Amino acid sequence: MTEKKIEESVHYFVRGLFRGIAETEKIAEQREELEAHINDRIADSMAQGISYEKAFSDVVASLGNLDELIDTITGTRKKIYVKKASLFMLTGGVIYGTIYMIATGIWFYFHSFGFSAVYIAIPGWLGYAIPALIAYIDYKRHPYTTAYVSLDFSEKIHASIAGWLIISIVCWIVNILFITTTSLLTVIWAWIPTAGIFTWPLMEAGYAWMVNHLKSLEPEGD
Amino acid sequence: MKDKNDTIGSDIIRGHIDTIVLTLLAEKDRYGYEVYKEVLTRSEGAYELKEPSLYSAFRRLEGQGYIRAYWGEETQGGRRKYYAITDTGRDYCAQLRAEWQVAKRILDTILGEN
Numbered sequence: 001m002t003e004k005k006i007e008e009s010v011h012y013f014v015r016g017l018f019r020g021i022a023e024t025e026k027i028a029e030q031r032e033e034l035e036a037h038i039n040d041r042i043a044d045s046m047a048q049g050i051s052y053e054k055a056f057s058d059v060v061a062s063l064g065n066l067d068e069l070i071d072t073i074t075g076t077r078k079k080i081y082v083k084k085a086s087l088f089m090l091t092g093g094v095i096y097g098t099i100y101m102i103a104t105g106i107w108f109y110f111h112s113f114g115f116s117a118v119y120i121a122i123p124g125w126l127g128y129a130i131p132a133l134i135a136y137i138d139y140k141r142h143p144y145t146t147a148y149v150s151l152d153f154s155e156k157i158h159a160s161i162a163g164w165l166i167i168s169i170v171c172w173i174v175n176i177l178f179i180t181t182t183s184l185l186t187v188i189w190a191w192i193p194t195a196g197i198f199t200w201p202l203m204e205a206g207y208a209w210m211v212n213h214l215k216s217l218e219p220e221g222d
Numbered sequence: 223m224k225d226k227n228d229t230i231g232s233d234i235i236r237g238h239i240d241t242i243v244l245t246l247l248a249e250k251d252r253y254g255y256e257v258y259k260e261v262l263t264r265s266e267g268a269y270e271l272k273e274p275s276l277y278s279a280f281r282r283l284e285g286q287g288y289i290r291a292y293w294g295e296e297t298q299g300g301r302r303k304y305y306a307i308t309d310t311g312r313d314y315c316a317q318l319r320a321e322w323q324v325a326k327r328i329l330d331t332i333l334g335e336n
Contacts, residue, residue: 034277062270068275
């Protein structure tokens with residue numbers, strides 16, 4: 001057993017311990033940390049004359065159950081049908097996107113675009129529809145795929161709201177500052193990115209709500 | 223190194239993992255395996271603080287702001303994550319140790335060990 005081979009075995013063993021856990025930065029760091037720990041421990045045991053097999057099986061015995069650790073890292077977790085959840089979230093996106101792109105299309109229609117407004121609205125709408133279609137196909141292929149997801153969405157929701165706010169504020173500032181300088185921009189257009197990017201926090205919040213409250217995402221008998 | 227946590231007393235010790243970890247970090251910054259090994263050595267092999275419990279304690283204490291983690295700069299092998307106790311961590315550690323002394327004294331008195 002070379003050192004490299006041992007480290008490789010440890011790597012796959014630790015990967016296996018975290019199988020089915022949604023990947024986050026914290027989880028990746030914990031894996032890396034445990035890997036270093038186990039490598040140290042095996043090297044130490046072998047230096048004391050313990051065989052590699054014995055050293056490894058001692059480690060396996062110690063690391064039996066990681067539920068407590070993973071729960072501590074992720075907050076509380078829940079097992080859900082992930083493909084179904086994605087499909088629901090993106091379907092919600094299509095509903096919002098349809099209303100949004102109709103409004104955008106009407107706005108462009110009345111701002112000297114006429115019927116060529118559809119060339120803006122249709123691609124915009126496809127941006128919502130295609131991911132939803134892909135999610136639908138994926139769901140049909142693997143409807144019962146489950147995974148553990150964290151119930152704590154605050155970080156993601158905060159990030160999405162912050163992102164939305166920053167981009168929107170910048171757009172509004174640019175819109176208002178330059179409203180009279182060029183003839184092309186003599187209109188209020190900043191509502192378009194504001195409403196468009198709002199899709200992001202909306203989807204994050206919708207997903208968080210579904211995972212926490214939607215019974216049909218919960219596998220039975222678990 | 224087998225089945226140490228099946229020995230009598232391990233359940234009682236389990237309730238004091240935070241005290242153990244904070245005490246060891248109050249002495250100096252250490253990485254995970256160092257803490258693991260130190261517990262084993264100091265207990266003369268009688269108590270093994272298993273990895274899931276140890277790292278749960280790290281994550282918990284980190285979340286509560288009693289310790290903070292930083293990555294070391296090892297050149298060979300993987301990098302290591304070190305832990306340092308914070309000021310609030312020192313206060314909390316002192317409090318936990320004082321509580322243990324009180325509990326120990328009371329138990330000793332009740333059980334007639336003195």
